[in-house]
Amino acid sequence: MGVLEGLEPKRVFKYFEEISSIPRGTGNCGSISEYLVRFAREKGYEYVQEKCGNVIIYVPATQGYEDSETVILQGHMDMVCEKAPSSKHDFKTEPLDINIIDDHIFARGTSLGADDGIALALALAEVDDPSAAHPPLELVFTVDEEIGMIGAKALNTSLLKGRKFINLDLEREGEVLTSSAGSLIGRMSVPIKYHRKSGENYRIVISGFTGGHSGKEISKYRANANIIMGRLLHFLGTRVKYDIISITGGLTHTGIPREADCDVLVAKADSDSFEGLIQEFEKTIKNEYRANESNISIYCNDMGELEENVLFHKTQERLIFLLNTVPDGVQKMCQEKLSRELVETSLNIGIMRTDEYRFYLEASIRSCVKTEKYALSDKLRYLTETIGGIYEEDYDFPAWEYKDRSELTERCKKVYTELFGREPKITGVHAGLECGIFYSRLPGVDMVSIGPDIHDIHTPSEKLSISSTLRTWNFLSSVLRSMRK
Structure with missing residues (x-):
């Protein structure tokens, strides 16, 4: 039986x-x-x-x-x-x-x-x-x-x-x-150059974000650690001088990044103000996401004095520009009467990396309208090529x-x-x-x-x-x- x-x-x-x-x-x-x-x-x-x-x-x-x-x-x-x-x-x-x-x-x-x-x-x-x-x-x-x-x-x-x-x-x-939704992967690759420099090494850490699947959870407007890192780097750059050694964030193009970190060099004389700015920025982000992110943690660890390869200033500017202009999250909600609670078009910047030769971002683009998917992909292409980078599409899936x-x-x-x-x-x-x-x-x-x-x-x-x-x-x-x- x-x-x-x-x-x-x-x-x-x-x-x-x-x-x-x-x-x-x-x-x-x-x-x-x-x-x-x-x-x-x-x-x-x-x-x-x-x-x-x-x-x-x-x-x-x-x-x-x-x-x-x-x-x-x-x-x-x-x-x-x-x-x-x-x-x-x-x-x-x-x-x-x-x-x-x-x-x-x-x-x-x-x-x-x-x-x-x-x-x-x-x-x-x-x-x-x-x-x-x-x-x-x-x-x-x-x-x-x-x-x-x-x-x-x-x-x-x-x-x-x-x-x-x-x-x-x-x-x-x-x-x-x-x-x-249809989808595709957008890959942004920007060439970078380094030079040698000494300073106080700080590791900036962003963690505690909820994350989730960029199809199912994107409508919940959860924080993206990669995008927040871009905002932090811009915030710091308008207030103190620093040099980026490396940056990383996210694990997959489909996952909303929960963590990101960035190693930088700071002049010893600016150490105290640098740490204070990180604390100030953390308060700002906690306030912005108070309704849907309860465990945000943004801090820096002083790793001591270090001589290391850092990005040239122009290279660093291009990296920060891209992180602060690239679209992310919900772009449009459906307008049909029966589906207005449904996301129509979205983008998730899921992976962020630097290596010896490039700064790399990988995005998951989704839309239930084919032309909108490609229009959003074109935005990434224009942004990337504007700063001398290369853009590629992969895994194009129909809606x-x-x-x-x-x-x-x-x-x-x-x-x-x-x-x-x-x-x-x-x-x-x-x-x-x-x-x-x-x-x-x-x-x-x-x-x-x-x-x-x-x-x-x-x-x-x-x-x-x-x-x-x-x-x-x-x-x-x-x-x-x-x-x-």
């Missing part, structure tokens, strides 16, 4: 338990890909298995729906493999140890992989339900979403007929997602742009309201989804994303709501049932 046997909807949890027994961490999707192929063969459905492991299953319409538009149901096969320090689980060979507590399914000691195993289970259950009523379906299952959406990028979209697209990778019930008129969104809203007595929240996300890739490659596609409540994804505390899964199943089935032409 299966652990999930007896839960409703039976078929959904039957398939979810089977899927959970198959090791399918990112980069290890071979077995789950073969499982999906076996399913298609056993049910007599046509299918395509791509070289990378993607699987497309073609499901005929049920009786009376033959003339309806083809609908794509899509999710990804892979899961993020996280485990508790005490866990000895081998994600490459062992099934997940799934259990139930109250209204939730979890995996003992590990992540659950409901992101996005529940998508596979919902889709398979729909086409294995003799009472189901639906249009022609194309089930699209991609590999390795969690490390750059590799499967979605590789998928041959000419194999797809459908232009109604339901992605099943949302972790919040009661919402219908209608857009996601899923919001549509004012979406038949599928309106259908979902109507069906959800009829089922549950309230309208779903129509929203978007300021982060990249596989939907962006499919949106850019399927002309005229009408797309939504839905899913049940999943909490603490990508952690050993991940859990899937049983009752929410039932409601999502009823919602999905009802939307498909409503599509009879």
Whole structure:
């Protein structure tokens, strides 16, 4: 007897338990890909298995729906493999140890992989339900979403007929997602030169900032340690002479930097005033961010006298100029009536470094409007080239742009309201989804994303709501049932 046997909807949890027994961490999707192929063969459905492991299953319409538009149901096969320090689980060979507590399914000691195993289970259950009523379906299952959406990028979209697209990778019930951000990495590199100098060596440290993901948390207006360091260097430069030895801040382009530090040389006679200015600046920043940053710490450590290579004055001026003029944070909020709380365009200066030859900044640019993304990138290019630097774009990822008129969104809203007595929240996300890739490659596609409540994804505390899964199943089935032409 299966652990999930007896839960409703039976078929959904039957398939979810089977899927959970198959090791399918990112980069290890071979077995789950073969499982999906076996399913298609056993049910007599046509299918395509791509070289990378993607699987497309073609499901005929049920009786009376033959003339309806083809609908794509899509999710990804892979899961993020996280485990508790005490866990000895081998994600490459062992099934997940799934259990139930109250209204939730979890995996003992590990992540659950409901992101996005529940998508596979919902889709398979729909086409294995003799009472189901639906249009022609194309089930699209991609590999390795969690490390750059590799499967979605590789998928041959000419194999797809459908232009109604339901992605099943949302972790919040009661919402219908209608857009996601595109992104690119902007790399700014400015040549620098050094000369030898002696003085009192201070290490300036900025720490204690909250940070967070630049897609999910950028709307919270948290302080960026790299940008604050730029402000501090300008503040100091108008009051005392100093020379920069090195500067560093941030770890990844997607993370809002929590810490930054800068080594400088100061004349011995200016030491006391230098330390006082740091304290004054700390008070200023604490006041500015009093509502959303409670642990700010800005200080300097006297490292003693030192002879070291420092930046030439003109080089230092260019560095400070760039840090004080480069855009950062939320640039524009969405103006559509249903999404005004959603960030439309943003920028995060995630990495800051000096090395022997250059000063380097790396930015994550996001927008759900393609032209705005490139316009913001152009600003960085102009700024960088104005001071003699080089600008490069990398990892250009497409947006899923919001549509004012979406038949599928309106259908979902109507069906959800009829089922549950309230309208779903129509929203978007300021982060990249596989939907962006499919949106850019399927002309005229009408797309939504839905899913049940999943909490603490990508952690050993991940859990899937049983009752929410039932409601999502009823919602999905009802939307498909409503599509009879």
